[in-house]
Amino acid sequence: MNERRKLINWMAGVTTFIVVLLIVIVLLDREEDGVSLAAASRTVALTLESGNGILENAPETSNFDEDLSDQWYVKYMDYLYGQGYLDSGSVKADERSATSAVTYAVLSDWAKKASEEGKGEKDALLSYVDSGDRAKKAVSSENFWKFYDAFRAAVDPDRAVAEVETDLYGTPDNVDGAPAWTAYTRDGIFQFEGLYLDGYIDQKIRFLARDDEILKVEEMVSDEIVYENAWISGFSGKTVTVFIGNIQREFPVKGVLKDESEISGQIGDLYLKGGTPKRLVLKKEKITGTVLAVRDTEIEIDGYGSVPLADQFKIYRTYGVLREQQKKDILVGYHMQEFVVADGKICAALTTEKPDIDMIRVLIMTNGFKSLFHDTITLSCDSMAVLEYGDEKDAKTESIAAGETVTIKPGDSRVASGRLTFRSANEGGMITVHSLERAQGMPVYPGHMEITEESDGLLLLNEVDLEEYLKRVTPSEMPPTYELEALKAQAVCARTYAWRQIQGNAYSTYGAHVDDSTNFQVYNNTLTFDSTDTAVNETFGQLLEYNGDPIEAFYYSTSDGHGTDGSVWGADASNTPYLRAVTINNKAKKLDLTSNEAFESFIKDENTDAYDSDFPMFRWNTKTTSTILDEKIGGVGRITGLTITSRGAGGYAKTLKVVGTEGSKTFSGQSRIRSILGNVSLVYNRKDGSTSTGWDTLPSGFIYIENNGTDENQVTTFTIYGGGFGHGVGMSQNGAQGMAKQGKTCQEILKFFYDGCGLMDISEVN
Known part of the structure; x- marks a missing residue:
């Protein structure tokens, strides 16, 4: 008996020793486990700049060899090299450096650089400067994140990096076909390059993020979560397929369902603990009706009035390809949704059919x-x-x-x-x-x-x-x-x-x-007219399409002989390739009018060949003064100079510099510039010799400005030479008239102004 007790005690002792040893190993490993330079660089870069800003500031030639160009960390380290936070002389741009743990020397460089730029508390950052024996040593994970907290406090006073608490639905580890480094959460899709998230699936976590980029996981908040108002897309008898956050998940349902009939195609709340389903509550009450209004906290439905929305209100498109939608996808005036209701609130909207837009x-x-x-x-x-x-x-x-x-x-x-x-x-x-x-x-x-x-x-x-x-x-x-x-x-x-x-x-x-x-x-x-009624009737249901989708069919009154593209509003022109910045004539040629010299020559030429060159607003000019400009521009003293400092495609004014006796200001955007320079008192001399007045804004942003000097009363006069009427994107209406008078058909007109587009029937839109 004693021998057996000794054996039991010995085994217990060994077990305790092993547990203690494991704890010690884990603790030691945690202390020595560092953060890779790649991951640390990403975190620091995204704290300094947004993801888009990092791409916009990418060097023309990468510091890395071409065979590493597809590595996720390259853009972040290139950004830090470019901003002076990494020195290519001491930190090589190669895979070995990127995958090695960040050192105290690198942290020291980051602290010095941020301090030199006057960001945050100098002493707090400089406390991390270390040029001694420890400089080349790896920084433990714990110490890196202590440094990062101080760094973030120093360089991010506006809190671009925010704390997010959410439920993690999935990562590429459990979502087939998911893009690399993609996290699906209750609050949307995030990227987590260089971080580990798989162990947090089906848990509530708190992390730091900038926009849609996760920088640091701070903690697991709870392993008990509820996937509220999830769409039950399938049921096999042993597993239920749940659609959450635009991904499909399968869960065992044994013991969590009281009623296993009519499960598919229902809305339900799935309760989990430690990733294991504990309960599934189905919601079957539905109402239907025409949507009359969609507000922040309620939807007005014909026959039901305004019905409040549940906190975790969801919208699912159940026809075609199943997907989660947004509130803006609920079209007012249409009856294409079923609304799932529980406790007097709308839990989910199910878009059951494609709307016939009529x-x-x-x-x-x-x-x-x-x-x-x-x-x-x-x-x-x-x-x-x-x-x-x-x-x-x-x-x-x-x-x-x-x-x-x-x-x-x-x-x-x-x-x-x-x-x-x-x-x-x-x-x-x-x-x-x-x-x-x-x-x-x-x-x-x-x-x-x-x-x-x-x-x-x-x-x-x-x-x-x-x-x-x-x-x-x-x-x-x-x-x-x-x-x-x-x-x-x-x-x-x-x-x-x-x-x-x-x-x-x-x-x-x-x-x-x-x-x-x-x-x-x-x-x-x-009033309506027979001619316009005929135009509508003869094009009944026709839309302009590009690659099968209805386009942004912008139009405006008159060109200056050259159109512009979607960048006029600050958008990426590549998103609307059918909107071209070309001459409005049969040559459809793209001219470089981005310099003041080139645009001056172009806009002062009243004989420019264009489909709308016979219309009065094709060319115009007006005079303004420093006194008139003072009504909308202040803070620079007496205005002495106006200069277009940058131009967009087609020559429109992109930035305007206003110089005065007490300083200067720069205004951006063609709409803003038109408003700043416009005044109801200005008189416009038009191409046909007539005049117009009474407009609070300039007719267009296609302008060139001449300084005519200052008189004895210290009033400076400027002549503004302009062309066209409107924003210059898409179809010139008077250009269309000019083409029609030359015998061009509707299809030819549309093809010219919307390159690569065709016609489709409204019923064909997906």
Whole structure:
């Protein structure tokens, strides 16, 4: 018996010894385990600059050999070499250096560099400077992260690096086909190059991130998580397939389901502990109806009113390729979702079918397009009309005689409980808005009207058939006397633009897609005409497409003889390759007009060959003074100089330097420059000898500025030479007219202005 007890005690002692030894080994390993220079460089680089900024500042020639160009760490180390944080003389740009542990010497260089740049507390950083025997030694992981915390505090006062707490769904370790270094979380997709995350799957973690880049995992917060409102996409009897964060996961379901019938195609909450499922709660209650508005915390659904959203509200597209969507994908005015409800809140929206885009919802602005919010709205209909209001529990209907007016003011009891609808009782009835004035006079609208009360006043919304909308956009955007082929090109552009705006859902909070002003497309400002109706009818349902997708069909009034591309708004022009910066003539040649000398010669030439060269705004000039400029520019003293310091594709003004007696300022962006230099008092001399005035902004950003000197009153005069009217991207409307007058067809016009694009039917859009 004693021998057996001795054996047991001996085994227990050995076990204890082994456990203690393992703990010691782990502790020693943790102390000695360093962080690779590659991983440390990534963390430091992303603390100093965003991922996009690192790519933009990449050297023309990498410090690394070409055979390492595809390694993830190259861009970060190249950035640090370029910024002076790494010295290629002491730290070689090779694989061995990158994969070796970061040393105290490197930390010392980083601390000195940040200190030299005046970032943060100098003493806090310099405490990490070490030029002694320890300089070449590897830094332990613990000490590196202590250094990093001090470094981040010093160089990131604006907190570009933020703390994120979220659930980790997956990594390439458990997601087939996932790109390398990709983490799927409750808060979106992140990149984690050089870090280890696989051990945190199905756990709540806290990490530091800049944009979508994880820099450091701080801790595992909990191994108990709930995948709320997940889509159950499959069930085998032993496992359930769950769609979360745009990835498919399989979990064993034995013992976690009480009811195993009708599981697939349901929404549920999956509870896990330590990565093991403990419970699956299905949510089966659904409601359907037309979406009237999408707000931050609620969705307004016809027949149900405004229903609040659950905290972890999800949207899934269940037709075609299953994928998670965003709130902006819920189109107002359409009935294509089922809404899963639990505890009086919408847990998930299921997009069950592709919408047939056949109507658009337009906010009607006040007189002069000054505001969305009306003080009074007065309506009538040319046939019997119906007024509907009240909530789903107390809906009311009033009959309105033909020609009888209805006036709504803020505080009216009929809009107190929500949306009021005014519609014709007969198909084709037209509604007059007596409280509005447009170029046509008192405007008349097809479709129906909706009125809601907001804190700033009343909103007036017109829901109308898309083709009827276009019949009132086309003559408002292009003179109806223009050639039919030009009008047809305009109709196709307007339809394509409208389709994009419907998808964009800019006014979903108010239940609309667009407004009726130049913010989008001018709608129903003028009467309809046979010519523009014909243009819309003959292009029925046609959209402009590039590689099968509807394009950004931008258009503008008049060119200066050369267009520009999508970079005019700061975007990457490669995203819209069909928008070309070329001459607006049959040569379609790309000229280099980015220097002031080249652009001056071009803009002063009134005989430039272009399809729209006969139009008055093709060339214009105006004079302004330092006194006029002072109204919008301050802080530089008396203005003495204006210089375009950089130009974009086609020569538009990209940056403007204003010099004064007490300093200077630089303004960026063509819209900003047009606004700064514009003034309602300026008189524009046009190519045909006529003049125009009253514009608060310059007609275009294609300008050259001459200093005409300072008079005895210390007033400096400038002449601005310009060309064109509008932003210069896409189709010149007057260029289209010029082409049509030369016999070009609608298709030829569109092909010229939107390179590589074709026509598709709206029903063919995926």
